[in-house]
Amino acid sequence: MSTFLSYGIPGIPYGCDFALMAVGLVLTFRATGVFNLAYGAQAFAAAFVFDLLVRSAHLPVAVGFVLAVLVMSPALGLAFDRFLFRHIPTASTTAKLVSSVGLLIAIPLLIPIIFGNTPRLNPPYLLFNPDHVYFHLYTTPVNGGELSTTVITVAVVAVVMSVFRWTSIGLQMRAVVESRRMSQLEGISSPSVAAGAWALSSTLAGLAGVLLLPLQAQLIPTDPFQFTSLLVAGLTAAAIASMRSLPVALIAAVGLGIVENLIKGFLPSGGLLAQAVNPAFPFVVLMGTLLLNPGLRSLDANKDPLAGCDPPLAPPSVTIRDRRLEKPTRVGFWVLVVAFLVSSVTWVPGLWVTTLNEGLTLSIVFLSITLMTGMSGQISLCQATFAGVGAFTAGQLAAHMGLPTLVGAVVGGLLAAAVGTVIAIVAVRISGLLLGLVTLSFALFADQLLFQYTWSGGGLTGVAVPRPVVGPVDFASDRSFLLLAFGALVLCMVLVLLVQRGTVGRYLAAMRGSPIAAASLGIGLTSARLTVFAMSAGIAGFGGALYGAALAPAPVPATNFNYVISLVWMVAVITLGSRTVEGAVQAGMGFALFATLLTYLPTRFSGIEPILFAFGSVTYAAHPEGILEYQKSRWMHRVNRLLSAYDQRRGRDADLGTGEPADPVAPAALEVLPAASLSTGEGFGG
Amino acid sequence: MADPAVLAPTPGAAAGAAAPGRIPLLLDAREISIHFGGVAALKGVSLSMVPGEAVGLVGPNGAGKTTLFNCLCGQLRPSGGTVSFDGQPIGDLPAHVRARLGIRRTFQRVEVFPEMSVRDHMIVAERARRGDGALWKDLLNKGKPHRDELEHVEEVLQLVGLTDLAEVPVAALSLGHCRLVELGRALAGRPRLLMADEPSSGLDISETAALAGVLRKAQREQGMAVLLVEHDMAMVASAVDRVVVLDVGSIIAEGPFDTVVADPEVRRAYLGRTA
Numbered sequence: 001m002s003t004f005l006s007y008g009i010p011g012i013p014y015g016c017d018f019a020l021m022a023v024g025l026v027l028t029f030r031a032t033g034v035f036n037l038a039y040g041a042q043a044f045a046a047a048f049v050f051d052l053l054v055r056s057a058h059l060p061v062a063v064g065f066v067l068a069v070l071v072m073s074p075a076l077g078l079a080f081d082r083f084l085f086r087h088i089p090t091a092s093t094t095a096k097l098v099s100s101v102g103l104l105i106a107i108p109l110l111i112p113i114i115f116g117n118t119p120r121l122n123p124p125y126l127l128f129n130p131d132h133v134y135f136h137l138y139t140t141p142v143n144g145g146e147l148s149t150t151v152i153t154v155a156v157v158a159v160v161m162s163v164f165r166w167t168s169i170g171l172q173m174r175a176v177v178e179s180r181r182m183s184q185l186e187g188i189s190s191p192s193v194a195a196g197a198w199a200l201s202s203t204l205a206g207l208a209g210v211l212l213l214p215l216q217a218q219l220i221p222t223d224p225f226q227f228t229s230l231l232v233a234g235l236t237a238a239a240i241a242s243m244r245s246l247p248v249a250l251i252a253a254v255g256l257g258i259v260e261n262l263i264k265g266f267l268p269s270g271g272l273l274a275q276a277v278n279p280a281f282p283f284v285v286l287m288g289t290l291l292l293n294p295g296l297r298s299l300d301a302n303k304d305p306l307a308g309c310d311p312p313l314a315p316p317s318v319t320i321r322d323r324r325l326e327k328p329t330r331v332g333f334w335v336l337v338v339a340f341l342v343s344s345v346t347w348v349p350g351l352w353v354t355t356l357n358e359g360l361t362l363s364i365v366f367l368s369i370t371l372m373t374g375m376s377g378q379i380s381l382c383q384a385t386f387a388g389v390g391a392f393t394a395g396q397l398a399a400h401m402g403l404p405t406l407v408g409a410v411v412g413g414l415l416a417a418a419v420g421t422v423i424a425i426v427a428v429r430i431s432g433l434l435l436g437l438v439t440l441s442f443a444l445f446a447d448q449l450l451f452q453y454t455w456s457g458g459g460l461t462g463v464a465v466p467r468p469v470v471g472p473v474d475f476a477s478d479r480s481f482l483l484l485a486f487g488a489l490v491l492c493m494v495l496v497l498l499v500q501r502g503t504v505g506r507y508l509a510a511m512r513g514s515p516i517a518a519a520s521l522g523i524g525l526t527s528a529r530l531t532v533f534a535m536s537a538g539i540a541g542f543g544g545a546l547y548g549a550a551l552a553p554a555p556v557p558a559t560n561f562n563y564v565i566s567l568v569w570m571v572a573v574i575t576l577g578s579r580t581v582e583g584a585v586q587a588g589m590g591f592a593l594f595a596t597l598l599t600y601l602p603t604r605f606s607g608i609e610p611i612l613f614a615f616g617s618v619t620y621a622a623h624p625e626g627i628l629e630y631q632k633s634r635w636m637h638r639v640n641r642l643l644s645a646y647d648q649r650r651g652r653d654a655d656l657g658t659g660e661p662a663d664p665v666a667p668a669a670l671e672v673l674p675a676a677s678l679s680t681g682e683g684f685g686g
Numbered sequence: 687m688a689d690p691a692v693l694a695p696t697p698g699a700a701a702g703a704a705a706p707g708r709i710p711l712l713l714d715a716r717e718i719s720i721h722f723g724g725v726a727a728l729k730g731v732s733l734s735m736v737p738g739e740a741v742g743l744v745g746p747n748g749a750g751k752t753t754l755f756n757c758l759c760g761q762l763r764p765s766g767g768t769v770s771f772d773g774q775p776i777g778d779l780p781a782h783v784r785a786r787l788g789i790r791r792t793f794q795r796v797e798v799f800p801e802m803s804v805r806d807h808m809i810v811a812e813r814a815r816r817g818d819g820a821l822w823k824d825l826l827n828k829g830k831p832h833r834d835e836l837e838h839v840e841e842v843l844q845l846v847g848l849t850d851l852a853e854v855p856v857a858a859l860s861l862g863h864c865r866l867v868e869l870g871r872a873l874a875g876r877p878r879l880l881m882a883d884e885p886s887s888g889l890d891i892s893e894t895a896a897l898a899g900v901l902r903k904a905q906r907e908q909g910m911a912v913l914l915v916e917h918d919m920a921m922v923a924s925a926v927d928r929v930v931v932l933d934v935g936s937i938i939a940e941g942p943f944d945t946v947v948a949d950p951e952v953r954r955a956y957l958g959r960t961a
Contacts, residue, residue, distance in 0.1 A: 319855075495825060502829020503818050506802070506810045513799030517868075520759060520797075521875060522785035522814035531821050 005138040007265030008258045013146035015257025016153035020208035021234025022241065022249040023157050024201055027164070029243045031173040031197030034085060034096045035433055038103035039205050040231045046073050046206030047213050048111050054124040061124060069206040077202025081195045097379065097433050098574055101567050106611045113605060126210055127152065149211050153250075156207060160200075161246045173197050229282070232444055233257070235437065236286040242295030256285070283445040290438045291426060297434070317632035322640050341486065345479045353478040355596040356589070357550040360485035363588025364492050364543030366573045367581060371496055372536040373570070374578035375505060376529070377512030379436035381566050382423075382443035386537040387544025388561030389416040392456055394545035395463035395556070405468040405549055413542030420537025424530045431515075443563035451558035462557030465548030481550065488546055492539055493581045500581075504531055568610045575616035577626025586628055709736045710773060712911050713879055718757050718767035727753045728764065729935040737878065740905060740912040742922040742943070745932035746955055751915045752794055754932070755883050758913075759791050760784045772878070786817055788878030792868040792885055794915075800857035804848050807856065807867055808839040811874035839874060845907070846870035846900050862893040866900065873904050880904075881913045886921055894918055898925055919947070931955065 021039065028036040036042075050068035053059045059067070084099060128134065128144030135142055164170040172193045175183045180190040212230065237253035263281055290296065321329070344356055365387045372380045393415050394408030403411070427438045451457030467476045468484060475481045499505050507528045510518040519525055548556040559565075572591050577583025594609050601608070616627060623630040713735040720728045728750045735741055743751050756762040758769060760781035769777045776784050790811075799807060809831050813819070823829055831839075843849045846866045851859065856867055865885055872880055882901065886894040898921045905912050905925075916922045922929065923943045930940040933955040939946050946952055 498827055498829065499821070499824050502824030502827075503813050504821055504824050504829070506806060506813070506829075507819055509802055509806075510799045510810050513801060514797040516761065517793065517797035517799070517871075518810075519761070519781040520785055520791050520793075521811050521871065522782045522817070523810070524780075524782045524819070527819065531819075535821070 003265075004262070006140050007262050009137050009140040009142075010146070011258035011261030012254055013149040013257070014261065015254030016149045017208065017212055017230060018233035018237055018257055019153050019157065019250045019253035020204065020211065021230050022237035022253045023160065023246055024204040024208060025234055025238040026241055026243055026246055026249045027160060027204065028197070028201040029238075030164070030177060031201060032081075032085065032194055033177045034100055035243075035437075036201070037097065037100045037231075038080075038107060039201075039234070041104045041107040042073065042076060042202055042205035043209030043212065043230070044108050045076065045111060045209070047209035048115065050206075050210045051124060051213065052115060061126065064124070065126060065210065069203060069210055073202045073206030074199035076206075077198035077200070078195055080202070081191075081198040085198070086191055086194065097436055098571065101381075102571050102616070105564065105567055105571065109608075109611050113608065113611075125213065152207070152211060156204065157246060157250050160204070163200075164246065169193070169196065232282045232286055232441070233260075235441070236282060236289055239286065239289040239293060239296060239437070242293060244295065256282075280445070280449055283441055283448070286441045287438060287445070290434060290441065291430070297430065317629055317636045320633065320636050320640065322636075322643050324643065325639065341483070344482050350478060351596065353482055354550075355592050357478060357482050357485055358547065358595075359589035359592030360482065360489050361543055361547040361550045361588075362569075362591055363585045364485075364489050365540050365547060366543075366569065366584035366588045367489075367492050367496050368536040368538075368540035368543065369570055369573040370578055370581055370584045371499070371532060371539065373574065374580070374583070375500055375512070376508040376532045378431060378529070378532070379433070379439070379570075380533075380536070381436050381440040381563065381570065382446070383536070383540050384544075384561040384563070384566035384569055385443045385446040386416040386420060386540035387547060388446065388451060388457065388558065389419055389537075390541025390544035391465055391548035391556055391561070392451070392458065392463050392558075393541070395458070395465040395548055396455070398466050399464070404470075405466050405545070406470060408465075409468075409542050409545035409549075412545040413538045416541025416544070417534040417538030420533045420540075421530055423537075424533035428526055428529065440563060440566075443566050447558070447562045451561065457558035457561075458555060460557070462555035462560075463548070464555040465545060465552055467549050467552050485546060485550065488542075489585070492543070493585070496539070496581050499535065504528065508532060571610075571616070575627055577629035579625055580629060583626050583629060711735065711770070712737045712739075712772055713758070713913075714768075714770040715754075715758060716768050718754065718764045718769070720753060720757060720762060720764045720766075726935050728757065730767070731932070731935070731937055732767075733930060733937075735879070735911050735913065738905075738909050738911055739928075740914065740926040742926035742929040743913060743915045743932065744917070744919075744922060744929055748934070749932040749955075750935040751932055752883055753935075755791065755881055755913075755915060759789060759881065782814075785875065786815065788876070789881065790872035790875045790877035790879070791881040792865070792872055792883055794883040794887055796861065796864045796868060798856045798864050798867055798871075801855060803853050803855055804859075804867055804870075805839060805843070805852040807871045808842050808874040809835060811871045812838055815875040842870050842874045845873065845904055847896075861888050862890075862897075865889060865893075865897055869897070869900060869904070873908065876908070877910050879911045879913065881915075883915045884917065885914075886916060886918045894921055897921075901925055 021043070024039050025036065028034060028039065046068050049072055050064050053064035053067055054061055057064075080103065084103075085096065125145060125148070127148035130143050130145030130148075132144050133141040134144060134147055164173065172183070172188050173196070175186070175188060176190045176193045176197075180194070183193070184190045208230075233253065233256055237249050237256055240252035241249035260281060344353060348356070365383065368383055368386065369380075372378050372383070390409065390412030393412035394403075394405055397403040397408040397411060398405055423439065423442060427435055430438065453459070457463065467474075467481055469475065470484075473480070475484045507518065507523050510521070510523060511525055511528055515525055518528075544561065551560075569591075573584055573587045576587040576590065591609070594612075598605065598609055625633070711734050713733070715731070715733045717730045717732055718728050719726065719730055731750070731754055733741075733743075733754070743754065745751055753762065757764045757767075760776070760779060760783070764777075767777075768775060771784070771787055771789060774787070776787065779787075799810070802810070812835055840849070843852055846869055848863065848866055848870060851863065856864060859867065865888075869882070869885065872882075885897055885901070889897060901912065901914075902925055904910075912925070914922065914926055916925075926943065928941055929943050929946045931938050931946055931949070931952050938951050938955060939949045
């Protein structure tokens with residue numbers, strides 16, 4: 001019994017840390033309707049600033065605490081609300097998730113740019129001294145860090161629960177989440193209540209970060225995602241609480257902390273079982289909870305009774321293009337393609353050819369996001385994992401079996417497709433936010449476990465994917481590989497376009513529009529989802545293998561395919577347009593070109609690229625068609641107006657001669673014109 | 687008062703309303719029960735229809751009409767009872783398989799695919815009916831609409847009066863047009879049983895009349911059975927052969943429209959007292 005307690009009791013303060021994360025996630029979701037994945041990033045920012053104020057600016061701990069937790073954190077929350085979430089109050093939960101993913105990426109990467117790259121050792125503590133043992137509990141020493149974490153967590157959760165359950169502002173927060181518009185009609189100032197909720201949840205995040213400091217030996221600005229384990233545990237406890245109950249989240253988090261410690265204590269350290277069970281435990285619990293907890297199924301349900309007020313989605317820009325522009329557009333496109341190919345194999349400098357290779361192969365991977373998110377409306381946060389499966393398969397097959405890289409890439413694609421199918425089967429009954437979280441947990445599992453072995457991700461060094469050789473043609477040089485990558489991209493684009501314009505694409509569009517109506521027509525949602533998951537994962541795997549070959553002869557490490565990369569890739573595609581194949585190509589090429597351009601800046605700014613894409617992704621909720629697609633539509637409207645004015649002038653000239661209008665318009669078309677123009681986004685948001 | 691011309695048995699009905707026992711049943715739902723938490727939404731409801739018959743399902747709000755629809759379509763699994771379609775038990779079949787058997791429906795709150803054009807709605811319905819959707823066909827460029835498919839879609843568009851709006855994205859249409867799109871989409875799947883859930887909801891008088899006209903015309907031309915949930919009694923009277931009245935999850939009356947509306951139990955359910 002005493003052994004059991006000696007293993008279990010130290011888990012309580014860890015559980016309390018998890019609880020602060022879990023309670024914050026639940027509170028933010030209940031008070032703002034946003035599943036705030038950036039919560040960990042907010043905690044990191046507050047912890048970093050607290051450390052900076054206390055140890056660099058030599059301010060007293062209390063002053064540092066007030067400035068970091070009670071001033072900066074709520075200010076950050078208010079900024080989130082003021083500059084982002086206030087503008088997308090009626091966006092879907094999934095759209096808000098994408099925006100929070102952008103913030104999750106951007107905030108921690110901004111820290112080293114603002115405050116420098118130096119790791120900060122021995123961070124300060126709050127309340128009780130972590131080096132001092134205050135008392136023993138069943139022979140287990142309890143130090144100041146554990147004591148302060150436990151005491152503060154329990155106190156904070158009690159206060160937050162009381163506010164949420166028994167105060168008028170708590171009631172208003174719950175009403176605003178159900179329907180901002182309906183609450184406003186009842187006289188509640190929804191924007192103010194939402195801003196208050198953001199300030200409160202952000203303060204909690206700051207508190208969690210500061211409390212966690214003594215548990216972190218150092219804060220490494222260049223590894224801003226060191227709070228990942230906290231995120232996983234917090235997510236799990238929040239999921240066990242069905243994103244609803246604060247006390248259940250607290251109890252679940254503490255329970256998780258205790259069980260993790262017990263497993264670590266009882267399994268022989270260094271044993272095979274410990275090596276397998278310890279790291280996998282949090283992910284197994286997280287995925288199991290996400291899949292099996294029926295209370296999570298309604299997370300995405302749109303309960304807003306005024307949802308019908310939302311404007312319709314904008315049609316693709318290509319559908320509003322004047323017919324007279326089609327030929328010049330087509331000619332211009334082919335001129336560009338030929339110019340690109342000729343330039344790439346003749347005069348473009350070597351560095352930029354390498355960059356173009358990366359861009360072309362990344363574009364293939366990004367097409368998988370077009371298929372998954374743009375066409376089927378599903379969110380997958382593990383596309384880089386699929387790409388990693390393809391790259392490592394091709395590399396390992398080449399290294400150990402001498403298989404040609406192209407064959408390895410196809411096998412890698414098929415293996416990734418198989419993995420994608422398994423995930424789709426496991427997650428067949430869930431969609432939207434919940435599916436996003438399940439795929440995120442799979443990505444985290446692959447990062448922490450699957451890709452860590454030498455037989456898979458090649459350990460620390462990574463796996464080299466050799467440049468392909470097809471018969472007598474060797475694609476070892478960058479310029480020859482560019483032609484191969486271009487051909488592979490065109491092939492994948494054609495495949496995606498064929499699917500988009502075929503029956504499966506129509507089914508996916510129907511499924512995205514209304515799953516219930518699609519099923520009522522006889523469309524098998526399960527088979528449609530399996531198809532899109534398998535094909536998307538397959539393309540990502542194939543593209544990943546070629547991306548690995550583009551980086552040859554350098555080995556490609558597992559960190560190139562971690563969950564952060566998945567998130568960054570997704571926001572890059574979504575920012576530029578996930579509904580069209582050209583959106584994927586623009587994102588892939590833009591991503592690679594931008595990365596090379598940034599090498600000319602000081603190293604301090606190396607993380608700025610994901611930040612820019614991440615901030616771009618926060619526009620997703622307002623413009624789900626993507627920024628470029630939105631701008632193209634606006635320009636298309638302007639050009640159409642110019643052409644229309646030209647037609648009218650010609651019509652007037654013709655009237656003088658014939659008395660008839662030049663281009664009569666059908667009455668039915670006239671009837672729908674006002675609504676159609678509204679649907680294109682003219683007149684709102686931009 | 688019902689229009690006599692409309693109440694006359696349709697060719698497919700073959701006096702089915704009068705003597706359903708002599709014709710093989712198209713739909714046979716028996717003792718359907720379902721509970722939501724502690725609330726019994728349906729308590730042993732039985733409903734049968736013969737091919738070509740038009741039945742109105744009426745009752746006050748909360749009576750269980752849409753719940754019964756969802757049980758018949760497969761969107762909800764009842765806790766008790768059986769459902770057969772054309773002699774085949776379908777209680778365990780998912781919604782999309784039941785749809786392929788010929789059960790199509792419209793929704794009380796319009797469910798359209800906002801980014802698709804009107805024509806694409808019909809094409810999707812027609813393809814889903816045929817069970818198309820193999821990925822390899824798309825990859826071999828066999829996913830483009832073909833001639834007989836387009837001809838059928840054109841017929842449906844003419845039937846529902848949406849030919850002029852065929853290429854318009856549905857997001858740009860009014861509610862009345864969206865109701866017609868839903869109806870056309872259901873008809874494009876060549877249903878044997880069409881279930882329309884409050885199709886006049888949110889429509890004005892003229893739009894309701896137009897929709898009722900399309901429904902009658904479609905039933906006359908295609909000979910399908912129609913199960914209509916509707917609060918607009920004039921529309922019910924003009925469109926159905928008989929009426930079934932639900933109240934608090936149970937059937938309280940059924941028969942010809944005029945008889946049912948005169949039933950004291952029905953009047954009590956609607957008005958809260960015996961009129």
